[in-house]
Amino acid sequence: MAKKTFNDDVYGKITYKEGYWLLKDGIKFKIKDKEMIVKTEIDVYDEIYEEFNMGLLMEELMQYYRENPDLIEADKAEKRKKEQKELYKKHLIDNIDKTTYNIEEAALQKRDELIKDETEETFSKMVGKEKAKRVFEAETREEKLASLELIRLRVLVDTIEITCRCDWFEFLGGGFVIFPDGSVEMFDIDSMSI
Helix, strand or coil: CHHHCCCCCCCCCCEEECCEEEECCCCEEEECCEEEECCCCEECHHHHHHHHHHHHHHHHHHHHHHHCCHHHHHHHHHHHHHHHHHHHHHHHHHCHHHHHHHHHHHHHHHHHHHHCCCCHHHHHHHHCHHHHHHHHHCCCHHHHHHCCCEEEEEECCCCEEEEECCCCCCCCCEEEEECCCCCEEEEEHHHCCC
């Protein structure tokens, strides 16, 4: 295999020592069509080690993909997905204030939708008088948000967490959708259209 990476003069004269590939004096070799003569025993890790190993690795990879052609597209899709996820995270972090505000707005909008057709009296039958009173007496943005127990955006190692725990409705089957322009929509499974 090494012959495919180096010329015949070098093949068999490379020794591996403590993490480096070494060449002896006077050996002539080519790297990327550039001919070089080794004047002393040198550490050629950056050039030969990389070329040698990448050559073998690429050959093995190409053989693997020749045997499993369907995986090439899968790998491309996975790579693209990972890149998009990183970009998405960066966008959220860079625009954290705007994103958080828009999440709050989406949650408030969902809150209004849920109590739109209710009165304090009808609502109290579902959640109790005390909770219904607090919900319907909330006037300011802060008071309305307080009734939602919104957990702000959290970016973890491999997930982005945005949750809304409300003391008067179960919000288990839904979430937030954040669009590229920064706008946010909150949804529950029942209201989703696919």
